[in-house]
Amino acid sequence: MAPVKVFGQAMSPNVARVLVFLEEAGADYELVDVDFQAKEHKSPDHLARNPFGQIPAFQDGDLVLFESRAVAKYVARKYKTDEADLLREGDHSEAAMVDVWTEVEAHTYSAALSPIVYECLIFPLMHGKPTDEKVVDESLGKLRKVLEVYEERLSKHRYLAGDFLSFADLNHFPYTFYFMATPHGALFESYPRVKAWWESIMSRPAIQKLSATMTP
Amino acid sequence: ETMAPVKVFGPAMSTNVARVLVCLEEVGAEYEVVDIDFKAMEHKSPEHPFGQIPAFQDGDLLLFESRAIARYVLRKYKKNEVDLLREGDLKEAAMVDVWTEVDAHTYNPAISPIVYECLINPLMRGLPTNQTVVDESLEKLKKVLEVYEARLSKHDYLAGDFVSFADLNHFPYTFYFMATPHAALFDSYPHVKAWWERIMARPAVKKLAAQMVPKKP
Numbered sequence: 417m418a419p420v421k422v423f424g425q426a427m428s429p430n431v432a433r434v435l436v437f438l439e440e441a442g443a444d445y446e447l448v449d450v451d452f453q454a455k456e457h458k459s460p461d462h463l464a465r466n467p468f469g470q471i472p473a474f475q476d477g478d479l480v481l482f483e484s485r486a487v488a489k490y491v492a493r494k495y496k497t498d499e500a501d502l503l504r505e506g507d508h509s510e511a512a513m514v515d516v517w518t519e520v521e522a523h524t525y526s527a528a529l530s531p532i533v534y535e536c537l538i539f540p541l542m543h544g545k546p547t548d549e550k551v552v553d554e555s556l557g558k559l560r561k562v563l564e565v566y567e568e569r570l571s572k573h574r575y576l577a578g579d580f581l582s583f584a585d586l587n588h589f590p591y592t593f594y595f596m597a598t599p600h601g602a603l604f605e606s607y608p609r610v611k612a613w614w615e616s617i618m619s620r621p622a623i624q625k626l627s628a629t630m631t632p
Numbered sequence: 633e634t635m636a637p638v639k640v641f642g643p644a645m646s647t648n649v650a651r652v653l654v655c656l657e658e659v660g661a662e663y664e665v666v667d668i669d670f671k672a673m674e675h676k677s678p679e680h681p682f683g684q685i686p687a688f689q690d691g692d693l694l695l696f697e698s699r700a701i702a703r704y705v706l707r708k709y710k711k712n713e714v715d716l717l718r719e720g721d722l723k724e725a726a727m728v729d730v731w732t733e734v735d736a737h738t739y740n741p742a743i744s745p746i747v748y749e750c751l752i753n754p755l756m757r758g759l760p761t762n763q764t765v766v767d768e769s770l771e772k773l774k775k776v777l778e779v780y781e782a783r784l785s786k787h788d789y790l791a792g793d794f795v796s797f798a799d800l801n802h803f804p805y806t807f808y809f810m811a812t813p814h815a816a817l818f819d820s821y822p823h824v825k826a827w828w829e830r831i832m833a834r835p836a837v838k839k840l841a842a843q844m845v846p847k848k849p
Contacts, residue, residue: 467779468738479723483737486729493722505719508707509693515700522736523697524682565681 419444420491423462424471426629429533429590430484431472435629436586437488439622440502441495485522485587492583502583510578517576517584525566528558530591536598556600563607570609589617593627637662638705642685644843647747647804648698649686653843654800655702657836658716659709699736699801706797716797724792731790731798739780742772744805750812770814777821784823788830799831807832807841 422438422445424431431447438445450456450471457469465473466482473480474487476494481487492502504510532555539545569576576584592614595601604611617623640656642649644665656663668685676683680696687694688701690708695701706716718724746769753759783790790798806828809815818825831837 467782468734479726481726481730483730483733486726486733489729490722490726493719493725505707508704511707512693512695512700512704515703516695516697519697519700520682565676568681 418477419446421446421448421475422487423448423465423473423475424450426626428471429530429594430470432590432593432626432630433484433587434472434474434487434491435626436589436622437491437495437502437583439626440586440620441491441500442622443491443495485518488587489583502581502586504577504580504582510580513577514582514584517582518587520576521584521587525562525588526591528555528562529595531555532559532598532600533591533594536600537594552600556603559603560606563603563610566610566613567607570613575613585613585617588614589623589626590630593618593630636691637664639664639666639689640701641666641668641680641687641689643667644840646685647744647808648684650804650807650840650844651698651801652686652688652701652705654803654837654840655705655716655797657840658800658834659705659711659714661705661709699732702797702801716795716800718791718794718796724794727791728796728798731796732801734790735798735801739776739802740805742769742776743809745769746773746812746814747805747808750814751808766814770817773817774820777817777824780824780827781821784827789827795831795834799827800837803831803837803840804844807844 420438420443422431422434424447426432426435426447435445435447450462450473456462457466457471462473463469465475465480468482470482472484472487473482474490475481476490481490489503493505496503502514504514531551535547535549535552535555540547566576573579575581596604604614618627638656638661640649640652640663642665644650644653649665653663653665668687680687682696684696686698686701687696688704689695690704693704695704703717707719710717716728718728745765749761749763749766749769754761780790787793789795790802810818810828818828832841
């Protein structure tokens with residue numbers, strides 16, 4: 417199998433989302449930089465891979481994909497083994513629980529948490545924009561309510577979809593990793609089961625390896 | 633798993649409930665819609681931890697999040713003739729997922745503000761249309777439809793030459809968009825318009841669409 421290609425930088429949360437699954441699978445891959453300063457993301461070559469001009473894009477032979485969660489699912493399916501089955505598509509009930517909490521990450525968890533990452537890290541460091549504390553405060557309020565639900569869920573099960581690590585848990589990694597680098601990371605201290613769940617994700621060798629490439 | 637009717641909690645007119653119902657109709661499943669009072673949904677429970685609609689029940693399996701419910705339905709009732717996820721084929725499944733994500737993260741954020749401002753806010757909330765929001769959304773939507781036009785010039789459907797979950801996900805909000813004053817926008821994108829008409833011609837979609845039109849008192 418020739419190495420697959422991921423187009424974009426490891427520090428981009430949605431690129432990292434794909435890299436998590438490649439690292440977990442121990443897959444051979446090549447990371448190809450996309451130079452935003454040079455507007456490479458709007459170049460004909462990149463638009464042929466991602467018609468919306470975003471990162472990541474992905475290539476496996478003649479298959480070209482975009483949308484980080486779609487790419488991540490492809491990776492999880494392609495490299496699935498009996499021991500490493502992150503989607504559980506062979507069991508309708510388990511697969512459904514994986515999908516439920518994957519959707520929660522996409523539509524509820526990240527909606528509350530990512531504005532804090534943008535305001536506290538991405539805008540100041542990468543765009544020279546000041547932090548809008550009002551946005552941060554509103555988001556923290558929403559995030560606390562979300563974390564209450566997660567605390568309840570994780571007091572019943574070791575992981576989000578059940579007592580098995582899944583695609584749902586690992587999807588939380590990129591933005592949560594950056595959240596921990598903001599001044600508000602200590603929020604998780606108030607939610608001990610959530611904190612323990614996060615620490616078990618962070619302790620995974622694949623996550624440790626990827627984290628090192630995401631730190632400036 | 634039982635083949636007794638499954639239950640969907642929420643009104644058929646709600647876009648995210650309709651997302652689930654269109655899949656149930658496509659697979660020919662027996663189901664019951666249990667209309668839920670929004671006030672009742674404020675009471676969150678372990679089964680509905682975020683208090684949203686739709687919620688879903690199949691025996692003792694309780695689910696929420698419309699796209700997760702829809703996927704469960706499409707897997708459970710999958711037949712050779714009705715395979716809308718294509719999970720047996722790595723490449724096809726990936727293309728279904730790509731365009732399902734595009735609906736969720738790109739198409740929907742462009743089209744849904746127009747539905748809210750032109751229909752839901754005036755009719756259901758007594759709020760006036762914010763024309764600035766509508767205009768900005770129309771500009772975003774045009775750019776999205778340019779990409780869809782290019783895609784649908786190559787294939788009859790979004791994931792390829794087969795209808796899939798990706799196409800059906802576009803139904804609820806697009807259906808309501810067609811009831812706004814901006815429906816004619818699709819005329820500028822002939823392949824997109826033809827694709828939409830193919831979706832609307834499907835018996836399952838027609839049946840559900842009839843339930844989504846407000847009944848006159």
